[in-house]
Amino acid sequence: MKILVLGSGVIGTTTAYYLARDGHEVTVIDRQPGPALETSFANAGEISPGYASPWAGPGIPQKAIKWLMMTHPPLILRASLDPAMIEWMLRILANCTPKAYAINKARMVRIAEYSRDLMVALRADTGIAYDERMRGTLQLFREQKQVDAAHKDIEVLEQYGVPYQVLDRAGCIAAEPGLANSPAPIAGGLRLPHDETGDCFIFTNKLADMAKALGVEFRFNTSIEAIEQQGDRITAVKTSAGTLTADHYVLAMGSFTPLLAKTIGLKLPIYPVKGYSITAPISDAAKAPVSTVLDESYKIAITRLGDRIRVGGMAELSGYNNRLDPKRRDTLAHCVNDLFPGASDTASASFWTGMRPMTPDGTPVLGRARQANLFINAGHGTLGWTMACGSGRAIADLIAGKKPEIDMKDLGPERYA
Structure with a gap:
């Protein structure tokens, strides 16, 4: 399938990598001149699944x-x-x-622990160093x-x-x-x-190179101007470099995700x-x-x-x-x-x-939007580096029609409906 990933931070890049590893044709769009040049650039450097806790x-x-x-x-x-x-x-x-805190922390630890296991496997498979x-x-x-x-x-x-x-x-x-x-x-x-610890910027750039080797096309210096939809499906993305189409779309633009989502009637409290x-x-x-x-x-x-x-x-x-x-x-x-x-x-x-x-509950928005071919992978707060691999793998599985290895029922945008 042809898939368009919007955003090349650690979340968008890991998603693109897992999609390409599954054999999809993937294009990543970002307004920056390279990967991980915004929130992923100089974060605290910690991969801390056990400390995955909501601020609330x-x-x-x-x-x-x-x-x-x-x-x-x-x-x-x-x-x-x-x-x-x-x-x-x-x-x-x-x-x-107390009730909300327990629910939200359990959700976050679920994603973070899964992501940590995938990071271990990724290092073993690729030898990536960061x-x-x-x-x-x-x-x-x-x-x-x-x-x-x-x-x-x-x-x-x-x-x-x-x-x-x-x-x-x-x-x-x-x-x-x-x-x-x-x-x-x-x-x-x-x-x-x-x-664990590590440099998220170095990791994201090396993983982007591995994704390119798998056939992923990165279009940098490209602004996203609008999303076009017809009925319950996304039909195209208008960019500064022209209109792009795909079978599925992944919205992974960090803090800018809700601004673009709002233009298609999707309200995300990020x-x-x-x-x-x-x-x-x-x-x-x-x-x-x-x-x-x-x-x-x-x-x-x-x-x-x-x-x-x-x-x-x-x-x-x-x-x-x-x-x-x-x-x-x-x-x-x-x-x-x-x-x-x-x-x-x-x-x-x-x-x-x-x-x-x-997000107000600390848990990222991870799952399918009401538009059948749009997937959200955003809202990770301070834990994007910690949750990146697990989030990317889960979205890749959903797009492929597979059952993800973690429970997704309370992670998607529908919890804010």
Whole structure:
């Protein structure tokens, strides 16, 4: 079959790869000059299935007020009368219940664990390398109340058989020796030894090359202008390079997905939540992180990527913009220098921002739209890198008429109907 994939981030590229491996004729369209040049470019670098959790949960509204008042806030809200932002925030609040949190986290872990297994198989099949490490992830708690609150996540980990370790301060330092130099309080940690790290940009570009070898055509510097439909089917996509047709279409445009979907009457509650990162050269490897450390207080991930340290996080609600706020750079530098002093040269670090496509329940929109030949693969939020392989494989199976290896009944756009 002939398939058109809209978007060449990590989600669109992995989808194209699995479709091509199944023998389909695949074309990928993107306005950028190459793969993974937006949200996939400089993310935190972690592949953390066990930490796949919705932002909406019990107690979050109260925590959000506290976060907004912090010197280095993990949450930044640019007040706006944007109806999409207001509706999205109201939906977030509706998901801040114990029942909704349990349902949403279970969905997310289901996708993420499946995706991790496929990533392992992909490495074995192709030998793909991307500054990867298989050294686990440590969620670091600065306060005892954070340690006490971890039980709700541990219950889901046990439900899905995800290995974990509950650590005290000494255990955290044993897992990440660089923390021994930190003046920060460390009450404990939750470590997932099977989590991984890697450079998403490098991975996506190498996988794009493998997809090209399988016959995938990438059309870069090509803007998508409109989707044409007739009845319950998509008939064409109008682009800056002309009109393209296919048997099936995959919408994988990250935060821009709902804008295009709206033009064909498909309302998706995906909102751009801005994140920031710095990437700094390592000054002293002995003081640097071994893998990923998630600072629970600041909601920031510190990841070792070869001879670099990637520090990423924060959530800014400010619509569609790429402005770099120097205050956010200060927060990222403060966090890594507090936990791993002397490990990196943050003064010479590169600074980046990207828009994460967030749904109010945390779960991506994954499945067939009401248009019979349109499939949605978007809304992965901070977990696009973690969920990419599983999401791409599931969409490829749906298009081929196969039953995916994970339950898809509550993942599609119909849950928002």
